[in-house]
Amino acid sequence: MTTVLFAFVLLAAVASFVLARQRAVSVVGGEVSALHSRPSFHGLYSGLWVLMAGIGAVILLTIVPNFFIDRALMGQIAAALPDDPRIAHQLVLSDAKALASGEIASKTDDLRLEIAAKYSSSAGLWNWVRVIMVVGGAVLAAFMTLGAISPDRRARNRSETIIRFILAGMATIAILTTVGIVMSLIFETLNFFNKIDWQLQKFLFGTTWSPLSGVHEGKLDADKVGAIPLFAGTLMITMIAMLVAVPVGLFAAIFLSDFASRRVRSVVKPMLEILAGIPTVVYGFFAAITVAPFLRGSGEAIGLTVASESALVAGIVMGIMIIPFISSLSDDVINSVPQSLRDGAYGLGATKAETMRQVVLPAALPGIVSAALLGFSRAVGETMIVVMAAGQGANLTANPFEAVTTVTVQIVMLITGDTEAETAAGPAFTLGFTLFCVTLLMNFAAQRLVRRYRELYD
């Protein structure tokens, strides 16, 4: 029913657009230049009002009556079954709704049938009210705007105002969502700290991570939520990844921007960008199934013990994943160093390598550093590769051949494990919040560097 109503509103909006446009033309007897706004703006203005009135009515009259009907019926159920918990009342209500629409309910009794009858009568009534209000609202909006069309009417300015409000509304949704996520992170983090009696230092500096083994009467054992092994593992894998990605990515960028011929560049650059298009889950099983056995085999050949899940495997593959990221950002930065600087160096008799090393790279350095920082924050937040290739046990070690775990892996384990959500959410959200802070800081630093760089050359 709601879909039909939406379709009706859309059709009405299109119809009022066409009608208003025609009417605007006929009001001035075809002399379109006598209108303040062009006919299509009159159409747009009318159409926008119909759309807003219709959709507004649909949304409002779907949510509000449902809320009141449910509240009234819950009241009646509670009066009939005063001893049952609230969850039982909700079950009765959903059974009654199912009965009313002819579906299968968990149980059928007199109370449920009675509630079902009441529900269908009031729901039916509200449905008709809704149809009439929506159709009436849309038609009313169409007639009001159509009637007001005159040569002097500023339909363009008015529609632009409406559109500006719609755009602002969309931007607000995006911002509010972000704010909501951050708020929930903060709230759950505080909740978690409360559960460990505000012993923050035990979370930040403790070395034993086993948060679910110490649950006791809603409190967590503060000695078992030490996140240092997680931070250490994350840091080690990220460092290995950066050791792979920064040199390879940077040198690839230097080659592509200043040394490759146009033909080589036109082949290699898209190839590098394909790397960026591979889903991280593919990198994950590539690491676990291909790279890990290879490294273990080669380690054995030279007498090293490499665990089948290790920081090294995850770090290397993660580094490969970040290469295109760093190379394409660095490439942009190196290309944006003005040609006049290169000419200046060549004009003094500098070779290509000298020009690159002594003039272009120093000029591009802030941009390259910010590319590396962005790569770093991607590596810190990367999940799939480490879940599959790094290991799960919170193992505090400096040996890259051993399995370590990362912040993201532990979040995945907490949320997908079979512990009830309420207990697992605390540590998971806190880890998430820590990650969020680190990434935010990195991105912020990178953006500042890039801005400073832009000031120099624009």
Next chain:
Amino acid sequence: MFDNEKAERDAGVTETKISAKGVQVFYADNHAIKDVDVDIGDKTVTAFIGPSGCGKSTFLRCLNRMNDTIDVARIEGQILLDGEDIYDRRVDPVQLRAKVGMVFQKPNPFPKSIYDNVAYGPRIHGLAKSKADLDEIVEKSLRRGAIWDEVKDRLQSPGTGLSGGQQQRLCIARAIATQPEVLLMDEPCSALDPIATDQIENLIHELRQSYSVIIVTHSMQQAARVSQKTAYFHLGNMVEFGDTSDIFTNPIDPRTESYISGRIG
């Protein structure tokens, strides 16, 4: 009775520094320079004038092989520097550019300190034996660039922080520091105000004592003020070449005449 300037001019004509024969330049399919022959004297200022797009900058860039850095550029003909073909396969463009310095239209100091900007050339070519040596080269170059007094107290501050005119004089000092034999200047004053222009013109007079200077300019007054020889370019052809005083007072080609009198260009 003895005309000093005349003697100087004659000396310039007899000692040829650069000799171009039948030079053609193509940018992809565009024929930018058509069959240019010119002899450029040592210790002389030669001006290239002509309307925009006539090929004077392109020809200038042939003289130190800067066009090599453009993929689609192709050069035919012969350019001799002291009798040696600079497009010969044995010639290294990097060494050539150390001998034929260049100053660009827009000041392009490196994002380094003033000192490092000037010291860049001597460093890459190993011209200084010691730190004191390098200091001396830097000071001498900055003095000859007529900017020493303005920057001597802040040699370590960035060259990009100077004003436009100062940056251009810094770039000239940087070009001089490699001790070139020829200095190419591509509209060096087009971004400068009259005062800075005057300083740079005085500088060019100064440089003529030791170098062959070739300057591309849009300002005919400037060409008349600074040069002894002038070449007029038109649509990729070098229409006329001769003593500056002759070109400006008594041009032979009608195209030169209409450009100089302001009818075209």
